[in-house]
Amino acid sequence: MARKKAKLVRIANDSTRRATFKKRKNGLLKKVSELATLCNVSTCMIIYTPEEAAMQPEAWPSPPEAARIVVQFRNIPLVEQRQKMLSQESFLSQRIAKLEDQLRRAERKNRELSVSLLVNEALASGRLPVVGIDDAAAVARAADSMLKEVRERINKEAAW
Amino acid sequence: MARKKAKLVRIANDSTRRATFKKRKNGLLKKVSELATLCNVSTCMIIYTPEEAAMQPEAWPSPPEAARIVVQFRNIPLVEQRQKMLSQESFLSQRIAKLEDQLRRAERKNRELSVSLLVNEALASGRLPVVGIDDAAAVARAADSMLKEVRERINKEAAW
DNA sequence: GGACCTATACTTAGGCA
DNA sequence: GTGCCTAAGTATAGGTC
Numbered sequence: 001m002a003r004k005k006a007k008l009v010r011i012a013n014d015s016t017r018r019a020t021f022k023k024r025k026n027g028l029l030k031k032v033s034e035l036a037t038l039c040n041v042s043t044c045m046i047i048y049t050p051e052e053a054a055m056q057p058e059a060w061p062s063p064p065e066a067a068r069i070v071v072q073f074r075n076i077p078l079v080e081q082r083q084k085m086l087s088q089e090s091f092l093s094q095r096i097a098k099l100e101d102q103l104r105r106a107e108r109k110n111r112e113l114s115v116s117l118l119v120n121e122a123l124a125s126g127r128l129p130v131v132g133i134d135d136a137a138a139v140a141r142a143a144d145s146m147l148k149e150v151r152e153r154i155n156k157e158a159a160w
Numbered sequence: 161m162a163r164k165k166a167k168l169v170r171i172a173n174d175s176t177r178r179a180t181f182k183k184r185k186n187g188l189l190k191k192v193s194e195l196a197t198l199c200n201v202s203t204c205m206i207i208y209t210p211e212e213a214a215m216q217p218e219a220w221p222s223p224p225e226a227a228r229i230v231v232q233f234r235n236i237p238l239v240e241q242r243q244k245m246l247s248q249e250s251f252l253s254q255r256i257a258k259l260e261d262q263l264r265r266a267e268r269k270n271r272e273l274s275v276s277l278l279v280n281e282a283l284a285s286g287r288l289p290v291v292g293i294d295d296a297a298a299v300a301r302a303a304d305s306m307l308k309e310v311r312e313r314i315n316k317e318a319a320w
Numbered sequence: 321g322g323a324c325c326t327a328t329a330c331t332t333a334g335g336c337a
Numbered sequence: 338g339t340g341c342c343t344a345a346g347t348a349t350a351g352g353t354c
Contacts (some may be wrong), residue, residue: 006333031348308331
């Protein structure tokens with residue numbers, strides 16, 4: 001997330017992956033503890049360090065507390081567990097929806113900017129550049145709203 | 161962490177605390193999933209939502225998986241070694257990657273169009289519109305490349 | 321309350337010693 | 338591997354609707 005965008009896939013290089021793991025684990029721990037403090041929530045974090053699968057995972061705020069929280073969680077009926085499930089899939093679906101939304105907005109802004117450019121060119125050259133029927137319609141709409149604004153300004157000055 | 165520095169203590173205001181909780185929980189979830197992906201680690205996240213202490217906590221990636229990890233953590237032998245089902249997930253990941261790519265392109269085009277507009281306005285008015293330093297730099301770059309093109313054309317004609 | 325915005329604060333990828 | 342640096346990329350506090 002710096003210098004370069006870094007794709008969200010398993011980091012191939014071994015030492016790089018370990019380094020990133022250490023960095024991000026610390027960042028995550030900070031976030032978790034902040035959330036616990038700011039919002040007064042009971043949280044725990046458990047991570048298995050890669051390459052050390054045989055070893056014990058780390059737990060936050062402490063192994064016993066983490067265990068306590070999870071046991072509490074396991075004691076509820078499965079049905080409720082499912083309801084409370086923040087599933088991987090729904091999380092990904094949310095991300096997809098969000099991205100689609102961002103994309104829609106970016107594309108809409110693109111269209112608006114393009115029309116502005118066309119209008120500018122038309123004004124500069126005194127004639128309409130060669131465009132398709134859709135663009136022409138958009139330009140017409142833009143020109144209309146500009147005309148409207150001009151008339152409003154004129155009225156304002158007249159009333160002055 | 162924005163607009164103001166926000167002290168690291170329990171947020172007194174009730175609705176503010178809830179809002180912050182929601183935001184940060186999502187941020188945390190994203191970080192957790194990124195860590196899992198990038199570093200190929202087994203992680204889980206369990207949070208009790210405040211004001212709903214009687215209710216069940218949320219767990220990520222899912223309650224059963226969270227429970228499994230913690231049980232493993234407690235060194236209680238687990239019989240079942242279920243295979244992870246990743247096909248659906250990888251499909252969704254592909255979709256996300258594609259969308260991110262599209263978005264990136266749209267945004268880049270966006271910036272280009274904005275600069276074109278600025279240049280047009282500058283040419284039409286004979287002066288640079290009031291813009292930020294970044295835009296000014298972009299305009300300067302654009303103007304540079306335009307100059308370059310002009311010079312190249314001149315050279316071509318001269319060689320003719 | 322919830323969705324969106326945006327100025328700032330924060331995190332971190334890639335480099336370097 | 339360890340530690341530090343800094344440019345980019347993210348998260349989010351406070352606000353608006």
